[in-house]
Amino acid sequence: MMIRNALIALLAAPLALLAGPADAALRVFACEPEWGALVQELGGNLVEVSVATGALQDPHQIQAKPSLIARARNADLVVCTGAELEIGWLPILLQQSGNAKVQPGQPGNFAAADYVRKLDVPGQLDRSQGDVHAAGNPHVQTDPRNIAQVATALGTRLQQVDPAHAAEYARRQADFAQRWQQAIARWSAQAAPLKGAPVVSQHKAFTYLYDWLGLKEVAVLEPKPGVEPTASHLQGVLSALKGTPVRMVIHAAYQDPRASEWLNTNAGVPAVKLPFTVGGSEGAKDLFGLFDDTVARLLAAGGKR
Amino acid sequence: MHKLLPASLALALATPHCALAESPSDLATLRQEIATMRAAYEARLEALETRLKAAEAAAANSATVPGATAASAAAVVASAPPPPAPVASGGGANAFNPAISLILSGLYTSTSRDPEHFAISGFQLPTDAEVGPGTRGLSLAETELGISANIDPWWRGSTAIALHPDNEVSVEEAYVQTTSLGHGASLKAGRFFSGIGYLNPQHAHTWDFVDNPLAYQALLGTQYGDDGVQLTWLAPIDQYLELGAELGRGRSFPGTDTSRNGAGMVALTAHTGGDIGASHSWRAGLSVLRAKAKDQELDAMNTAGNSVTNAFSGRTRVWVADAVWKWAPNGNATRTSFKLQGEYLRSTRDGDLVYDVDNVASAADYRAVQSGWYLQGIYQFMPGWRVGLRTEQLDPGSSRFGANAAALDLGNYRPRKNTLMFDYNPSEFSRVRLQFARDRSREGVTDNQFFIQYQMSLGAHGAHGY
Numbered sequence: 138m139m140i141r142n143a144l145i146a147l148l149a150a151p152l153a154l155l156a157g158p159a160d161a162a163l164r165v166f167a168c169e170p171e172w173g174a175l176v177q178e179l180g181g182n183l184v185e186v187s188v189a190t191g192a193l194q195d196p197h198q199i200q201a202k203p204s205l206i207a208r209a210r211n212a213d214l215v216v217c218t219g220a221e222l223e224i225g226w227l228p229i230l231l232q233q234s235g236n237a238k239v240q241p242g243q244p245g246n247f248a249a250a251d252y253v254r255k256l257d258v259p260g261q262l263d264r265s266q267g268d269v270h271a272a273g274n275p276h277v278q279t280d281p282r283n284i285a286q287v288a289t290a291l292g293t294r295l296q297q298v299d300p301a302h303a304a305e306y307a308r309r310q311a312d313f314a315q316r317w318q319q320a321i322a323r324w325s326a327q328a329a330p331l332k333g334a335p336v337v338s339q340h341k342a343f344t345y346l347y348d349w350l351g352l353k354e355v356a357v358l359e360p361k362p363g364v365e366p367t368a369s370h371l372q373g374v375l376s377a378l379k380g381t382p383v384r385m386v387i388h389a390a391y392q393d394p395r396a397s398e399w400l401n402t403n404a405g406v407p408a409v410k411l412p413f414t415v416g417g418s419e420g421a422k423d424l425f426g427l428f429d430d431t432v433a434r435l436l437a438a439g440g441k442r
Numbered sequence: 443m444h445k446l447l448p449a450s451l452a453l454a455l456a457t458p459h460c461a462l463a464e465s466p467s468d469l470a471t472l473r474q475e476i477a478t479m480r481a482a483y484e485a486r487l488e489a490l491e492t493r494l495k496a497a498e499a500a501a502a503n504s505a506t507v508p509g510a511t512a513a514s515a516a517a518v519v520a521s522a523p524p525p526p527a528p529v530a531s532g533g534g535a536n537a538f539n540p541a542i543s544l545i546l547s548g549l550y551t552s553t554s555r556d557p558e559h560f561a562i563s564g565f566q567l568p569t570d571a572e573v574g575p576g577t578r579g580l581s582l583a584e585t586e587l588g589i590s591a592n593i594d595p596w597w598r599g600s601t602a603i604a605l606h607p608d609n610e611v612s613v614e615e616a617y618v619q620t621t622s623l624g625h626g627a628s629l630k631a632g633r634f635f636s637g638i639g640y641l642n643p644q645h646a647h648t649w650d651f652v653d654n655p656l657a658y659q660a661l662l663g664t665q666y667g668d669d670g671v672q673l674t675w676l677a678p679i680d681q682y683l684e685l686g687a688e689l690g691r692g693r694s695f696p697g698t699d700t701s702r703n704g705a706g707m708v709a710l711t712a713h714t715g716g717d718i719g720a721s722h723s724w725r726a727g728l729s730v731l732r733a734k735a736k737d738q739e740l741d742a743m744n745t746a747g748n749s750v751t752n753a754f755s756g757r758t759r760v761w762v763a764d765a766v767w768k769w770a771p772n773g774n775a776t777r778t779s780f781k782l783q784g785e786y787l788r789s790t791r792d793g794d795l796v797y798d799v800d801n802v803a804s805a806a807d808y809r810a811v812q813s814g815w816y817l818q819g820i821y822q823f824m825p826g827w828r829v830g831l832r833t834e835q836l837d838p839g840s841s842r843f844g845a846n847a848a849a850l851d852l853g854n855y856r857p858r859k860n861t862l863m864f865d866y867n868p869s870e871f872s873r874v875r876l877q878f879a880r881d882r883s884r885e886g887v888t889d890n891q892f893f894i895q896y897q898m899s900l901g902a903h904g905a906h907g908y
Contacts, residue, residue, distance in 0.1 A: 190773070195775075198774075200906075201907055202715070204715070206682055206908075221903070225870070229907055240622070264869075264871060268870070364869065393776070
């Protein structure tokens, strides 16, 4: 009896779903806030965006929470970084979602890192080197030129999964591209004094930002990617910095600032917290704010010299 | 390579020529500059092309002519130093290899009582039940080999093969699962851990303690796995609500494998969960498992205090209520986090029991209602370091032995156990754990159990469930 009732429930529910409204907004599940913001720019009120993680969370270490499974189940499009950033949680989320549309290889599965040139691609894959990513450094969103490339690909993808509104997506994409190029020119000009500035990072999270602005990463506080800074490694960094003065030590909003603050206290190097993604600071309310704030914070700490 | 040479020569000739040209007209200078640039660009393009060819050749022939490729690669590097080219990956027969992972685990066990005589008072368990602390001393714990991949656009497959310390191999899981049904539905077929409860579907290397709770050991034979099919369905609402139904052959305790056409096991599961703010998440569920047993051999103690072997035939129904709550500041579990989980299991066995199969062999009606629960908390107080506490108790409940009532009595002793765990995880791939337990599973006996365990994972980066 119990089984029969359960079976009826199982059969009836998908039918109820099919009878849902046909004109609803495209439901997009974004793994990180930057892609949520980008989808919002490109989709406007044609999309209903749900962001899985916040700027204060470590995107490497998210759990496949029930709430995320429920949201992945109802998504028409999943937009994530890819390049193995979400390997610890996204695969299980997609498996448990029972959502055929968003499985890898489907049009409903979009990985931003597929559309940019990746840096830090390891020549040798070995976990003795820490939590290295075979596909290269996944933190591609810290270079606005990458955002531009992803926007082009994502705009095309939105047109593909929601062809009824293709013209509107195309118009919004062109509009965004124009505003974004102007903004990049502005940020690049503002950040010119930073070119060549030697910096220390807490985690190898800003490779793309440095590549864009010409900052030079002379040391990393994490001994290996994903490995917490140890006292002895920090001492090593400190003594190495004696010969080469650096302008600042950089950490992301989601990271524990203690290691950076330690260097600030012991070597007088300004510690800079960067929003890293949308929502990571007061100013980083959207993608434009993210880079306005990032450039402003870098200039405030290390632009003078 | 041969094209590179003339280009380099042109470049070499053009550069001094350009430097010498001082007085002639600007036009000539411009022409020369353009020619120089063109030559330089051509040279760089040629160099890059050659590097690409060399890389391809090296990938293809590295086994046959290592000396030659190394030499050519060295020459190329010497002629063109620019950015490091990524090593060409993919292509060939290896590109479709599945994800392979290997869990290595070892254990040191010290107990104040000989584990040989371990029993759970008031619970009749199969003669081959995997209960108790295992063997004393240093031992290799289970090695687990996991292989999984998408099969085609419609299916994925996964297997977990356990290599036991006694040189035996067993298939823990081997199933295929749909990826394309859509509408929140997913169908699994093969051998898999049942979806009942919270801990049951989890592999041993993801447990927060060395061993599974007593309630799982006594009522589910440590972990219930079966051969069968499973259908799960996720409701199309914002609240997480997953329903599941399973049919199996009833291969293991509390069922038995027998020759039958139908199903020996039926299970129904329901789980729901969600978030409370950014820092809290939870999941709770209710499941029921029904399994058939025939001539199931059970170790028991008769009222005279002698060990006997009984045989049970009938049905067992196990209800499992589970709940887990996790906390991490702003949802960031990197530094600190806390997990509280608890489960309540209740088993009802109905059928016939043959008392003392080898000697008396007296059959009579049998009914037993037994239960158990555990509650555990795991606190990560700094990156990589966790401490955990588990408390648990079993209730032998009420039992009816019919005509065998004079010879059998499960008593009313409540087995209980408290466990303290401390582990260090240098990375998400390695773990070293200390565990101390005060085990009172046997009436009148206190067993102090001490464990040192390591668990290391090699290969594919496995994703773990909530």
